[in-house]
Amino acid sequence: MHTEQPDHQPSTFHNGVRLSILDLAPIIAGGTPADSFRNSLDLAQHAEQWGYHRYWLAEHHNMPGIASSATSLVISHVAAGTKTIRVGSGGIMLPNHAPLVIAEQFGTLESLYPGRIDLGLGRAPGSDQPAARALRRGAASDGQDFPERLAELRAYFNPAMGSGTSLVRAVPGEGMNIPIWLLGSSGFSAQLAGQLGLPFAFASHFAPDYLLPALDLYRSNFQPSEHLSEPYVMVGLNAVAADTEREAHFLATSQQQQFLNLIRGRTGPLNPPVEDMEQLWDSREKSIIQDMLRYTVVGTKETVRTRLEKIIQETGANELIAAAQVYDHEARLRSYKLVAEAMDLKKG
Incomplete structure (x- = not known):
């Protein structure tokens, strides 16, 4: 895949699988967005x-527990502090x-940090309906126009892909080879x-049900392109590790609480872990959350x-991207x- 800087040595597992991070920039209970941004850069x-x-950051809106709503700005913050x-x-x-x-935003990022910027795109709102309406100022979209929006975006980077009659140019952006990924669930x-010959990332860290069929669909529809032969x-998962099993499962309860609040229709900051989730959820809620978090x-x-090796074998993933909603x-x-x-992981 033509995405690497010449001097950047990829990091791979023993079988060539790469490992990356999806940072949801958590705002913890008692913390602030400023704390979140400092922690993201440190991580x-x-x-x-x-x-x-x-290291990827996700766009979410109207969620008091996630600080990365202005995603391009946080990407710049992280890229400026890394090499x-x-x-x-x-x-x-x-x-x-x-x-x-x-x-223009990603053309600016690529100009500032050449050879290090990825543009992953989704067609969901990343928010609730009131926030979506506020962002779009009343424009209705169910994502069906995503292919047209994507084609327009790609034409700004490469005008030869457009009609050749556009009077609008992306400066910076035009002529830049910024890897575009499609994300989905x-x-x-x-x-x-697959049809466009672009890399694909599946959001199995919260929506695992369609993972294997989607990967089959992607591979069966794949057409080689100038970007990808x-x-x-890339497969998304949640990963929480600690020196003991007990501590790891204790830390993972912060994420379980976050999903519990989500299915109850209330959002908030990331809460401290608890000793016993049975005191917080009922059997139906527990079943729903365990299903949503199957790739955890x-x-x-x-x-x-052991579990990562099994996921790699099951999915044939080229890369895993791990999220970890840990309070401390x-x-x-x-x-x-x-x-x-x-x-x-080893360099090179």
Whole structure:
């Protein structure tokens, strides 16, 4: 895949699978967005040393527990404080934006941090309906116009892909080779990514049901392109590691509480872990959350390694991208370090 800087050495597992980070920039109970941004940069700097391949941030709105709503700005913050790790969006929700604005923003990022920027795109709003209406100022979109928006965006980077009659140019942006990824949790983006010869990332860290069918759809529809000669799949998962099984499962309850609040229709900051989730959820809620979090790996380094190897075998993933909603920053750092050790990451 033509995405690497010449001097950037990819980090790979023993079988060539890369490992990356999806940072939801959590705002913890009692914390602030400023704390979140400091922690994100600190994590990215450590991840660079531990051998992680890329560091992505996600666009969410109207969520008091996630600080990365102005995603391009946070990407710049992280890229400015790192040297080699790729930094990008996982993803930008294209229906929320004029394609020209995204082309200019990522053209600016690529100009500032050449060869290190990824543009991952989704067609969901990344928010609730009131926030979506506020972002779009009343414009209705169910994502069906995503292919047209994507084509417009790509034409700003490469005018030869457009009609040749556009009077609008993306400056900066035009002529830049910024890797574009399609993100999804269903077959729509999987099929489109395959047809366009683009890399595909599946959001199995919260929507695992359609993972394997979507990967089959992507691979069966894949057409080689100037960007990619063969399919390239990234699989999202949650990973929480600690020195003991008990501690890892304790830390993972912060994420479980977050999903519990989500299905109850209330959002908030990331809460501290608890000793017993049985006191918080009922059997129906527990079943729903466990199903949503099927691609969650929790345990010691050895447990994590075994589970990751199974996921790689099951999916044929070229890359895994791990999210970790851990309340304590030092515990989060420790978790990602253990996951890197479990994957036996090496530079080059």
